[in-house]
Each structure stands twice: as structure tokens, then as C-alpha cells.
Amino acid sequence: MSVNLWGGIKTNGAQNSTAKKLTANKESELKSEFRNLFEAKKETTAKVESKDGDTLTISQNGTITQKLEELKKLHEQTDYSGMTDVEKYRLISNRYDEVFPCIAGKLATNFQTYDPVAKQQISELGEIIPGYPHAERFSNEKFSGFYKEVKGYQNLSDKEIIEKTKELYSKEGSLPEKVQMMSELWALGVIDGQTYGIFDASLGYLERKEYRNTFKVFNVDEQSDHYKNWIKSGGMENLKIDWEELKNNLFQNIDVKKLYGDKKQKEIENIFEILGGK
Known part of the structure; x- marks a missing residue:
């Protein structure tokens, strides 16, 4: 199963038992800690006009926690009646x-x-939308129709x-x-859960490859503090990569x-070809 940020849980049968085990072990480790690595020495603020007319006062160099507090305050002050x-x-x-931006990625x-x-x-959405995210209309194919309306893509x-x-x-x-593109295409029903699951499983191989290349090592201990700190400090988040490399990584590691x-x-x-790969 994969967590779908937009519609709760979506099921896919893509990963083999080894990939599932690796993913489960990694997720278990990650969920055991919730430290914030984005603290800044100085804080500046800026007003950002959103697409829907909100004026967001954002701590540009603040922590993730500070930004979340600002978003929560805006949520609490919003009158959603009539929407x-x-x-x-x-x-x-x-x-x-x-x-x-690109939160799924x-x-x-x-x-x-x-x-x-x-x-x-997800919590804020659940407070104002009845049944979100567990109601049937927010799962699998039914969610795709809803999400197309959200994006304004229902006639495309x-x-x-x-x-x-x-x-x-x-x-x-x-x-x-x-990753955001693939997640969006899954949520919009352009690709199915199995396709996204195969793509998602391939990222684990890419992650270990990048770690080996970065630190010139052969053996990889994903449970080590060094490996975890590399991930938390942006080891994969900051990676620049093209679709050709992603395609090669997937097919070289998954038959x-x-x-x-x-x-x-x-x-x-x-x-892959449509998105930019050859």
C-alpha cells in the first residue's frame, strides 16, 4: 500500500516481496523520529498571495514547525461555510x-x-471535508474524478x-x-497504482546507488546514523536527475x-518517453 497525500490510502500490487520488505523497514525507521533540520539563524517574513486570494505571512527562513503554525492559524481563521x-x-x-511545493516528491x-x-x-482537510480521507469516494479510481475537479482537469x-x-x-x-509528477498522474488516474508502485520501488535502488557514489563505499547500512543523516540533510531531496536516468535505474533493477x-x-x-525519457 502507498500513502496517497491527496486521497488517503491507495493500493497497488507492484512491489515484489523484497522491495516491500525494504520499504517497510525504511518507513518504520523514519517514522520513529520527527526531528526538524530546517532551522535558520535569521528569520525574514514575506507576504505571498496564493491562487485563491489568501495572503500568507510566511517565515521564509523559519523552521518547518513555524511555517506549519502559520498555516494552521490561517486555517483556523478561515470561514469555509458555503464552499x-x-x-x-x-x-x-x-x-x-x-x-x-512538491510535497509528495x-x-x-x-x-x-x-x-x-x-x-x-490531511488533518485540516479531514476537519472540513466529511469522510476525508477514509470514505470510499476518496480511494482509488473514485478519487481521480474528484481530484480532476480540484485541478480543473475534468474535461482534459x-x-x-x-x-x-x-x-x-x-x-x-x-x-x-x-516524483511529484508521477504521484499527480497516479492521483489523476493517468497511470495506475501498479505503475506508480513499480516506479516507487525503483527509488530505493537509486537511493542506495547515490549513497555509494557519494561516499565511495560498497556496503550500505540503511539503519546507520550516517545513512539516515544523509537522507535528512537532503541527500536525495537535492538530487538533480533526468527521466532517462530514472528509466535506466528502474529497468536495470526491476525485471x-x-x-x-x-x-x-x-x-x-x-x-517515461512522454515525460522526457527516450
């Missing part, structure tokens, strides 16, 4: 996107640091949705941006054709 569930969801999502690359952000966003083709998503998340060439069939392999190759 539809789609409008409520869009408003809160846009606020968090202004302050913590950052969760995948630096879970421990950004987990409090996701938890607060899959090809048009992909282009819109690329435009939104192609600014820095970072790994979090690319998609053998495990999931020729059709799934071609499907994944196609999405």
Missing part, C-alpha cells in the same frame, strides 16, 4: 503548495522531515493532463519534481517484463 468540498480541498492544497525523498507537513494538511484528455503536469513541475530538474508482463513494460516505457 463545496472541491473548493475546500483546492484552497488548502494551494496554500500548502505555496509554502511546501519531498515525502518520497525525505520522509522524516516532511511527514509532519503531510499529516497537518490524458495527454493534456500530462502536459499540464509537466508545466507545473519542470522547474529545477530535481528528483522531487519528477518489469518478467514480473508484470510485456504490456506493463511498454506502458512504463511510454510514460
Whole structure:
């Protein structure tokens, strides 16, 4: 199972038993601590006008905790009466996107640091949207229709949705941006949970490869303080990578054709090609 920031829990059958074990062990370790590594020596503030007209007073160099407190205060001061569930969801999502862009991608690359952000966003949505995130309408395919309304994509083709998503998340060439794109396409129903699960599983191989290359070591101890601190300090979050490298990493480490069939392999190759891979 994968945590879907937008609609609670979505199920996929993509990972083999080894990948599942690695993911479960890693997540268990990450969830055991909630330290914040983004403290700054000086704090400046700036007013940011969101897409929905909110004026957010953000501590630009403040901690994640400080930024979350500011978002919570804004939430508590907002009158949501008269809004539809789609409008409520869009408003809160846009606020968090202004302050913590690519949050799904950052969760995948630096879970421990950004987990409090996701938890607060989901909590706020749950306070104002009945049944969120556990109601059936927020799971699997049913959520995709709701999320398309949130994004304003309900009348777009899959090809048009992909282009819109690329435009939104192609600014820095970072790994979090690319994970965000895949997460969005899953939430919007353009790719299925199995495809996203295969992609997600491949990131574990990439993570260990980057650690080996960075520190010139062969053996990797993911439970060591050194490894955990590397992740928390942005070892993967700051990685610049292109779609070709991500595609090669996936197919070199996961035999998609053998495990999931020729059709799934071609499907994944196609999405990489569209997003920028060859």
C-alpha cells in the first residue's frame, strides 16, 4: 500500500516481496523520529498571495514547525461555510503548495522531515471535508474524478493532463519534481497504482546507488546514523536527475517484463518517453 497525500490510502500490487520488505523497514525507521533540520539563524517574513486570494505571512527562513503554525492559524481563521468540498480541498492544497511545493516528491525523498507537513494538511482537510480521507469516494479510481475537479482537469484528455503536469513541475530538474509528477498522474488516474508502485520501488535502488557514489563505499547500512543523516540533510531531496536516468535505474533493477508482463513494460516505457525519457 502507498500513502496517497491527496486521497488517503491507495493500493497497488507492484512491489515484489523484497522491495516491500525494504520499504517497510525504511518507513518504520523514519517514522520513529520527527526531528526538524530546517532551522535558520535569521528569520525574514514575506507576504505571498496564493491562487485563491489568501495572503500568507510566511517565515521564509523559519523552521518547518513555524511555517506549519502559520498555516494552521490561517486555517483556523478561515470561514469555509458555503464552499463545496472541491473548493475546500483546492484552497488548502494551494496554500500548502505555496509554502511546501512538491510535497509528495519531498515525502518520497525525505520522509522524516516532511511527514509532519503531510499529516497537518490531511488533518485540516479531514476537519472540513466529511469522510476525508477514509470514505470510499476518496480511494482509488473514485478519487481521480474528484481530484480532476480540484485541478480543473475534468474535461482534459490524458495527454493534456500530462502536459499540464509537466508545466507545473519542470522547474529545477530535481528528483522531487519528477516524483511529484508521477504521484499527480497516479492521483489523476493517468497511470495506475501498479505503475506508480513499480516506479516507487525503483527509488530505493537509486537511493542506495547515490549513497555509494557519494561516499565511495560498497556496503550500505540503511539503519546507520550516517545513512539516515544523509537522507535528512537532503541527500536525495537535492538530487538533480533526468527521466532517462530514472528509466535506466528502474529497468536495470526491476525485471518489469518478467514480473508484470510485456504490456506493463511498454506502458512504463511510454510514460517515461512522454515525460522526457527516450
